[in-house]
Amino acid sequence: MFLFYKDTKFKEACDIGFENFSRYKKDEEFISLYALSCLEVDYINRLAKPIAILRNSKESRANSAYFSVILMQKKLLYHAMIDGYDLSSLKLPTTKYILSKVFDLYLQLGKHLQKDRYLFKDSTDSRLSYKLYLIKNNNIQKIVIEELYNSKIIKIHTYW
Structure with a gap:
């Protein structure tokens, strides 16, 4: 998993971490690397277990708090956009x-x-903008964020 992460093959690292999660659930470095890999490919829902597990070191607690903020923001934004919260x-x-x-x-x-x-x-780069909207795919509503640079899409993030 580390080699995939190091080579910026985050999806592969996230998938390997997911497959081996139960085997390494007491290894907080493994769990942190797994969660960071998943975050890089927008698999935010996979952060829930690492959030609960990461607690034994200062770095682990910081990572857990970081992942918690992002997961909470996703859930709240989803609630606001779909339910008008x-x-x-x-x-x-x-x-x-x-x-x-x-x-x-x-x-x-x-x-x-x-x-x-x-x-x-x-707020820091006038050439960068973000388009936020919902799509419905297989009866599941998803949040989409398009990252735009000079009005051209550079990356699309999808969350549900």
Whole structure:
């Protein structure tokens, strides 16, 4: 798994970690690397078990908190976009992860009428923007974030 991670083959590292999770569930370095790999390929739902397990070292607890913030932001954004839940009163920690950036931009809207699509400008790079919307695939609604650079798609992130 480490070699795949080192070679930026994050999907392979995440899949190997998933397949071997029960064998290495007491190895917090393995669990952290597995979770980081999954995060790189937007498999956020796979963070739930590592969040619960990572607790024995300062680094593990920090990783657990980091993963928790991202998973919570995904769940809250999903709830807001599908159910119209008002997030305007929330004050939450943030990360540099793409979902966190978009979550923060969504929060800045405050209480608002829901739209089908949102377009946000990055606060540090005017050439970077994010398009946020929902799609329905096999009766499952999914959050989509398009990362745009000079209005051209550079990456698409899908979460459910």
